[in-house]
Amino acid sequence: MADYIVTERCLARNTQKSYRDTCTLLLPFISAKVRKPTDRLDVEDIHPSRVLHFLAHLEEDRGCSVQTRNQRLTAIRSFARFVASRDPARLAWCAQIRSIATKKAAPEPISWMTRKEMEALLAVPDRQTPRGRAEHALLLFLYDTRARVSEATMLQVDNL
Template structure:
């Protein structure tokens, strides 16, 4: 069997060369693509009763892909969003093969014709200023551990950083120069290798200056009680624990991304233009940031409703409107 028909060589090139070297996709995106095929290939092997290393490109027909997507939703209990992510990875793989081998263009077209399922846009969860201040008040700043936790929470709120951006922050990424007439800045390394700078509040600068004292330049800024850098799980666990101690947040799920939403919404309510917020959060497209603009419009609509003057008068029944009935009959 020609090697160009076997699935294995194509998949190796796709996962180790194309998405890493040519596309330079984010690490989490690479992991998502890898995990898709770690699930898909054993599924295809079982359905086709064929060893994984003998699978061909054309074995992954559109019908098999649809069965796999149903398996993801029904058997594994995943959401529609996850189902669409798995499909996006398979489509990217098909596009990669189709662009390099004309013999597989027709197969590629069948795979790319599979539609994503429509999903409901989740509502933006965010905290009010008082709720965020209550979260910041939870860590006991009289202790070393409490100071670490307070600095991390304050940094997330100040910058709207993603979890990965906070956990990967190094001492060398901080520029604490306001006392010398400059600006206090944090350099964040975002998705896809994109870099942006966020200004820091004086309070954030003080907390971070205390954190990084006597640290090496390549050391992490945020460390756990064990002295090692915070992990993603550690940040999630910290925020979950702090939220549990705020009565106003009882029954709500508070995550690092909720704090990111909080930063954006507070910027909107402060009158910051949406394009500045896009750059602040590191969004590629402004359409991603536009969800926060709706927050302000909703608040304005609620305010107008509260200030409405007078009550609506009961109108006449449509049956009593003789002119209307005559109009309808004339149509």
């Protein structure tokens, strides 16, 4: 599975870690439910109803957000896709796992910095050093233009 994630899917390192963490949580959970050691689990032990219980456990018992729950579900779906690509006899199992719906999450309210907070942030860089002046200028630019970081990183001297 690790080779699949790294070489075939070319997933980012943080995604790889997230998938690893999902397995670290899921497998012991399933193992306890089916009363089998983790190393003796079969793919069918990861039944859709158990996956749903796992996802509920994340939210209710571990206090995870809906976004974290959905992220863990994405990792489980990726595992199902991996299994199906290696063992076509398990396509039905894969389809059941991949049909588990993500949960809708209310968008986080956008909070803006108060003037005092922005002034405190602008006071942090040491403007006596070249780096401090550059950081201060960048913060002022981002604040004054309301530019997104992606927009600021694509900015060229000609644009100024």
